[in-house]
Amino acid sequence: MEGGGGVGSVASLTMDCEDMFKEITKKLYGEEAVGVGVGVGVGVGVGVGGVVGVEFPAAERDLDDDLRPEEHITAWGLAALMQNGFPPPGILQANFTPRIDTSAEDRWSAAEEPLAWAHSRVAAYNPAQRLFKCADCECVGFLARIAEHWLGTHSQVCARYMLEHSATIDRDYMDASVCGQARAFQCPVAGCGFASGWARGVRGHLARDHHSDPAAADHLLRDNPALDDLTRYLQRLKNKVEARNERRNGGGGAEAAGAAAAAAVPAETSEAGKRYACASCPYATDRRDLFTRHENIHRDEKPFHCYLCQKQFNRADHVKKHFLRMHRDQPYDLNRIRRSPAKPPPPAPAPALHYYSKPPAEPPPPTLEYRAPPTLAPAPAPAPAPALAPGGVKLERPPLTKAETAPPPQPPHKPTTPHQTPAQAPVRRKGERRYACCYCTWSGVDNWCLKRHLNTHLKPFACALCEYKAARAERLATHVHKVHNKKACAKCPFLADDQAQLAHHLRDAHHIESRNLKVPTGVTRISGGSFAAGASSDGGAGGAGAAGAAGAGAGAGAEQSAGAGAGRRREGRAAGAARLFGYLEASDGSGDEYEGALGGEFAPQAAAGPAPQHYRDKENAAPMHHAVHHEHCLRY
DNA sequence: CAGCAGGGGGCGC
DNA sequence: CGCCCCCTGCTGT
Numbered sequence: 001m002e003g004g005g006g007v008g009s010v011a012s013l014t015m016d017c018e019d020m021f022k023e024i025t026k027k028l029y030g031e032e033a034v035g036v037g038v039g040v041g042v043g044v045g046v047g048v049g050g051v052v053g054v055e056f057p058a059a060e061r062d063l064d065d066d067l068r069p070e071e072h073i074t075a076w077g078l079a080a081l082m083q084n085g086f087p088p089p090g091i092l093q094a095n096f097t098p099r100i101d102t103s104a105e106d107r108w109s110a111a112e113e114p115l116a117w118a119h120s121r122v123a124a125y126n127p128a129q130r131l132f133k134c135a136d137c138e139c140v141g142f143l144a145r146i147a148e149h150w151l152g153t154h155s156q157v158c159a160r161y162m163l164e165h166s167a168t169i170d171r172d173y174m175d176a177s178v179c180g181q182a183r184a185f186q187c188p189v190a191g192c193g194f195a196s197g198w199a200r201g202v203r204g205h206l207a208r209d210h211h212s213d214p215a216a217a218d219h220l221l222r223d224n225p226a227l228d229d230l231t232r233y234l235q236r237l238k239n240k241v242e243a244r245n246e247r248r249n250g251g252g253g254a255e256a257a258g259a260a261a262a263a264a265v266p267a268e269t270s271e272a273g274k275r276y277a278c279a280s281c282p283y284a285t286d287r288r289d290l291f292t293r294h295e296n297i298h299r300d301e302k303p304f305h306c307y308l309c310q311k312q313f314n315r316a317d318h319v320k321k322h323f324l325r326m327h328r329d330q331p332y333d334l335n336r337i338r339r340s341p342a343k344p345p346p347p348a349p350a351p352a353l354h355y356y357s358k359p360p361a362e363p364p365p366p367t368l369e370y371r372a373p374p375t376l377a378p379a380p381a382p383a384p385a386p387a388l389a390p391g392g393v394k395l396e397r398p399p400l401t402k403a404e405t406a407p408p409p410q411p412p413h414k415p416t417t418p419h420q421t422p423a424q425a426p427v428r429r430k431g432e433r434r435y436a437c438c439y440c441t442w443s444g445v446d447n448w449c450l451k452r453h454l455n456t457h458l459k460p461f462a463c464a465l466c467e468y469k470a471a472r473a474e475r476l477a478t479h480v481h482k483v484h485n486k487k488a489c490a491k492c493p494f495l496a497d498d499q500a501q502l503a504h505h506l507r508d509a510h511h512i513e514s515r516n517l518k519v520p521t522g523v524t525r526i527s528g529g530s531f532a533a534g535a536s537s538d539g540g541a542g543g544a545g546a547a548g549a550a551g552a553g554a555g556a557g558a559e560q561s562a563g564a565g566a567g568r569r570r571e572g573r574a575a576g577a578a579r580l581f582g583y584l585e586a587s588d589g590s591g592d593e594y595e596g597a598l599g600g601e602f603a604p605q606a607a608a609g610p611a612p613q614h615y616r617d618k619e620n621a622a623p624m625h626h627a628v629h630h631e632h633c634l635r636y
Numbered sequence: 637c638a639g640c641a642g643g644g645g646g647c648g649c
Numbered sequence: 650c651g652c653c654c655c656c657t658g659c660t661g662t
Contacts, residue, residue: 649651
């Protein structure tokens with residue numbers, strides 16, 4: 001059954017990793033843990049005397065030899081540790097000796113009803129740690145990982161049966177008696193009997209034993225009906241437990257939390273209810289496309305590249321952005337950015353044994369396939385402009401199109417600006433679009449550059465304790481820290497005397513354990529002495545917190561946004577609006593400036609229907625900021 | 637301070 | 650899926 005890759009063959013690598021793990025584990029858990037837990041091998045694993053913790057099933061230690069060490073950690077807990085902070089030694093001990101609050105940190109809840117076809121409750125959920133613990137072996141991890149683990153290791157599902165009878169998950173088919181074996185993920189290559197309890201095992205096997213693209217195993221995790229069902233089951237459990245928790249907390253200490261914390265709660269809740277959860281990090285989303293895209297960031301291979309400089313990227317749009325920045329003179333061809341796989345992925349001819357086999361009908365999108373030319377000749381003859389689309393593929397429009405079609409930039413400009421000379425256009429190269437500052441002669445390659453540059457004129461980050469204004473959040477943070485010797489809370493105007501006090505404040509006022517935070521920037525964007533929005537880099541809590549805490553500011557932003565005629569503003573955008581609203585207030589005399597920009601010059605242009613992005617930007621308060629400045633500045 | 641990369645999300649097709 | 654916008658972080662000047 002087991003295809004090659006015995007313990008011996010990976011021993012050396014295992015030992016290499018082992019040292020590293022010992023070191024890490026020593027730091028994390030102390031000496032005992034190293035002695036007991038890691039001694040088994042790469043997996044931070046089962047020790048003696050019934051110490052149960054984070055373990056790879058024995059078979060997987062054989063199969064995972066080509067995984068990077070950090071993946072081993074990630075698989076079972078480091079991601080969780082990174083998310084939740086490093087717990088005290090208890091987490092690797094049997095039964096997870098509680099950390100701080102035994103009532104919350106160690107409360108594992110299982111579903112009331114077992115999952116029918118699985119005859120099991122699969123896993124229990126701990127809302128405090130946001131982790132699942134396998135019902136059968138006490139492995140701990142994020143939802144997706146535990147689902148995969150349970151399915152691959154403990155389920156008695158027979159993949160063949162599932163495939164052949166396909167469609168529904170029927171308890172008869174799933175019955176253990178049908179064929180009863182774990183290692184449910186099977187190699188897609190016809191005739192290869194390799195199976196693993198982990199999709200990753202198959203992935204590694206593909207690369208190692210078939211020298212084929214490991215991505216060919218990705219489908220084992222995607223659209224896998226059993227896995228989907230497990231995931232949904234666990235997600236329901238998670239939602240239920242967290243909802244219960246919310247109710248409990250809501251009745252109790254809610255009053256202690258300010259508006260910011262109150263606003264953060266829904267965000268937390270919705271975050272918990274995401275349909276797709278990354279197994280390697282806390283990321284979760286409801287959108288499949290975003291999730292798929294996100295998965296790329298955990299892959300070794302980056303599927304896209306710049307065909308001129310060969311730099312590799314996770315995303316196509318990043319290639320484009322890169323290209324338009326670095327190779328503005330060259331024509332950008334979307335069809336050349338996808339890296340052709342080193343070896344054509346195995347066609348998986350007979351989808352013999354695996355949980356999921358995509359209908360083979362799925363035609364490999366030939367239009368996206370790019371055969372790298374033997375030499376990376378810089379852009380094949382950009383010659384006569386219009387075409388260049390080899391094979392009739394869609395041609396990326398020249399970067400200038402929009403600007404060209406847009407009405408000629410009018411020199412609107414606020415009369416109060418220092419340099420009223422409409423930004424002198426620097427020499428524009430072919431195909432180049434520039435974003436010019438209205439206050440000086442600066443111009444940048446994109447809107448973001450312009451916005452940040454404008455901060456140097458507007459200095460939107462104002463210190464609440466003195467007159468200091470900064471162009472950047474980090475400068476203000478430094479200022480507050482060095483001059484006033486304070487640490488700013490990212491969620492409210494609170495200024496702490498030291499880190500400990502800040503942590504205390506976060507815990508008490510916002511119910512946030514500081515270990516759960518990314519390193520706080522300690523910056524609060526302040527305008528006119530009033531708290532506007534946190535500068536937390538945390539997209540979820542930070543944004544929501546901002547939305548709530550921004551209070552009047554956010555409200556005003558939303559109003560203005562609505563006034564601008566934006567119909568489709570979404571919650572997320574509103575949060576972003578609130579987060580950025582400080583721009584408006586902080587730019588001195590914002591009221592006039594803002595109104596003028598909106599009512600005066602902006603509206604007529606809107607009627608004229610200029611560059612679409614302008615008006616999408618206008619749809620929320622955040623871009624209002626640069627909506628204002630777009631009116632001052634030329635995009636040409 | 638600016639350039640660049642990389643991540644998330646919205647939106648239209 | 651592609652494009653766009655948003656943000657943050659890193660880095661060089």
